[in-house]
Amino acid sequence: MTTGRRLVKYALAYKKIIIAALFMLTISVVSDLAGPFIAKNIIDQHILGIESVWYETTSGNKAVEFNKKYYKREKYFASSERKGKPIRILQVGAKFVFVDQELKFDGQRSFQAGMLTVKKGSEEAEYHAVVLKGTELLTFYQPEIPGIFQLLAIYFGLLVISAFFQYGERFLLQKSANRIIQKMREDIFGHIQRLPINYFDNLPAGKVVARITNDTEAIRELYVTVLATFFTSAIYITGIYVALFILNVKLAAICLLLLPILYAWMLVYRKFASKYNRVIRSRNSDINAMINESIQGMSIIQAFSREKESKQEFEKLNHEHFKYQNKMLSLNALTSHNLVGILRNLIFVAFIWYFGGQALLPANVISLGMLYAFVDYINRLFQPVQGIVNQLANLEQALVAGERVFKLMDEPGENVSNERISRFKGNVTFDHVSFGYKEGEYVLKNIDFEAKHGETVALVGHTGSGKSSIMNLLFRFYDCQKGKIMIDGKDIESIPRQTIRNHMGIVLQDPYLFTGTIASNVSLDDPSITKDKVEQALKDVGAEKVFKNLENGYDEPVIEKGSTLSSGQRQLISFARALAFNPAILILDEATSSIDTETEAVIQEAMDVLKKGRTTFIIAHRLSTIRNADQILVLDRGTIVERGTHDELMASNGKYYQMYQLQQGSNELAG
Incomplete structure (x- = not known):
């Protein structure tokens, strides 16, 4: 499925809101586009309508008194009402004149010494005429004022309706966009939880963060701004073309040339924009990854005076990002304002050519209202065109971002299982297990041992001997390539990973703490672990002695990674966390290697309590801590020696x- 279709699929989850928004948009557009028609009617029927034929009549509704006689426009006569002598009111230059008869024909007008001359080709006619004063002219306009005010009221009413529905449309579209992005981010984050650990081995955290935050924000712009603009522009353009065809079919057909030109321009733009945006999004991820890495390792950078080298590496990425941003800027500059300007000029040239040619034909009379409506609609036509062109950059950014997000979501993962099984007894068997992080490169070879319920098994060996890999397999962070691992006689690969881990606990060499409190880091906000359990777990590992002087006790705030706590304090919290979850199998991955001697003594006192009723695996750095282990396995280059x-x-x-x-x-020697 293409990126575009997948983005549409997300949008369809909220199709009711989007359809409601489009309905409101349609009403808004129709209301707005009625304006030029109303203006045309005001100009042609009321302001210039005074030049239509008038007839002598008696006093009454819509009748105008002039020189002790009454006159009424032809359109205001009832079918049964008798018409008198016809007269005309005509504009000649800046003057309006009264002609006491009908014209034989209309054409070029001139007025001199009380005589109106009308020329049409070789024909010429003269009429006696009287110049109307300002008050007399206004008298003839009096019947038109109610109609003008009525049309103006309708016009402003439509503007209010358009504004109201436009607000509703934008609100609903943004609401749907926010919901779509909320769901997308939840899906991405949920998918990350299901990805195997080995996926993160080769992908910096900063790149994952960029996809969840920056890339989804670019996609949000697609739904909030780009699609809203495209929908609005499409409906506006459609409405304008309908209006143009109603006014004049030939000129509307000429205006249709805009559409293939715009489409071709979009194809050319997307060809280059897609290439540039891929590099920009990629470098943005690289920059995020580097910043994340630099912050994590700032103490090392400063300790080894690597500031200059880090800055140079950052500047290299930043320069490449800047370079392609400039290319995008140039592309946008060439294709936005310039495109619209060219198209606007083409249409106005066609407009002048067509109407100019029509005006030269004596048989054609083009009304001022028609000219006004056409100019208004053509100006309006370029607003949505400008909107579409200006959003092409955001469209490409969103599609590239969507491609990156969906690539992450396409990574194979496992569904989180809610299946629960009864607590393990804790009998663990490694049956001739071989494993490698890379295919064909085994770091564990033919590992074979058994740990019975309640036993403590220690794994020792030099760095790289395979100690941690055994624990990774037991916890199912990875699966072995050969052999099998069994718990209570059951192959662990037949049990969902979450189900296995529900009865296992782990304490890592470098414990990870989350932002919160000491208590929340022990319970991990699991509702089944009460405050009493948290306090008891901390007490059992001897944390009372270490944390007794804290102002807020176990509610003391913990910032990211517990950087304000000592390594010993962090480790104690990690021990308490493992104990609070009451695991059947406990793994201690060099858990005491970074603890001072005094704190180690505290933990050693609690170890006997911690191990009771559990199968415990200890990856030992200090061999003195495993003297009482039931079984010690010595590893060398991936084998048990x-x-x-x-x-x-x-x-x-x-x-x-x-x-x-x-x-x-x-x-x-150290002593």
Whole structure:
């Protein structure tokens, strides 16, 4: 499915609101476009209508008294009413004259010494005429004033109706656009939760953030501004063409040439704009990613004096973004004002040519009202054209942004399962498991061991030996390529990831805290974990001693990543979090490696309580912390090279013995 169709599909979810908005838009356009017709009627029927034929009559409604006689315009006579002698009131230059008879023909007029001369081709006629004074002329206009005021009232009424429905249309379109973007952002964020961890291994967080915020905001502009402008312009252009065809078919047909010209121009524009916008959106993501990385690692940048290099790297990305923004600016400048100016001039040339030619023909009389209406409609025609051209840039940005967003949403993910199973006993078996983050490059090879309910299994080994990879597989952040992992005899790949994790807890080497409070970071706002459970979990891990002096207690604010807390405090909160969820299987990923000796002693006191009734896996950095483990697995380059208790491994004088002695020697030297 194309990007455009997918964007339309999102819009169709709120089609009722959009249809209501388009209905209101149609009413608004019709009301607005009636204006020139009303103006034409006022000019031709009332202001210039005074030049139509008048007849002598008796006094009465719409009758005008002049020289002790009464006259009435032909249009105001009833069918049964008798008409008297015809007369004419004609404009000659700046004067209006009264002619006491009907004209043989109309044409070029001149007035001199009480005589009106009318010429038409080779024909010429003269009539006795009287110049009307200002008050006398106004007397003849009196019957027209009620009609003019009535039409003006209708005109202003239509303007009010147009403004009201235009407001309603814009409100509804923006409301639907905001709902569409709200749903889209929820869908994207929800999809991110379902993506496997390995998707984020090669994608910087800043790029993901850019797609959820910047790209969806560009799409929002599509629904709020671009589509609203296109809908409005399409209805306006349609209405204007209908009006033009009613007024004059030939000129309206000439104006139709605008549409293929506009379409061709749009194709040319989109060809270049799409290319530029892809680079702009991509560099914008790169800039976001770099800024995010720089903020995260600011302490390292400053500590190693890398400010200059970071700035240069940023400037390189920023310059490329600037370069393509300028290309877009040039493209927009060439295709917006210039396009509309060219089209406007073409239409007015056609207009002058057509009406000028018509005026030269004696048989054709073109009314001033007709001229006014045409000029008004042609001017109005270029407002929606200008609107469409000006929104082409936003359209392309939105389509490119939509393409990037949908690419993220097309990444294969797993549906979040609400399935719940009874609590594990905690018997874990790795049955000849092999795994690699990249295909064919195994970081775990033929891992085979069993951890029984309530046992503590420690994993030790040098960096890169595969300790954390085992835990990643157990937690189903990744799935193994060979062998299988079983919990209580059941293959974990047959159980939804969320269902497995519901009975597992993890404490990472670098604990992650969310913005909130200490208490909310323990419960993660899970309604099943009460305040009492939170306090008990913190008490069990010995947090009372560490947090007793905080002003707000466990409601002490925690800012992003808990940067105001010490590593030991963050780790204690992480321990309490794992305990509060009461897991059947507990994973401690080098959880004490970044904790000072005093805090480690506090945690060690709570470890026995924490491990009771649970199968516990400890990835150990300090070997002294796992002396009481039921089983120690020594890993080297992805394989288990030794296994046993602390005493058994020390007695064997193997790799574990060497590592332990090396650490003890380092500790003695440090002491």
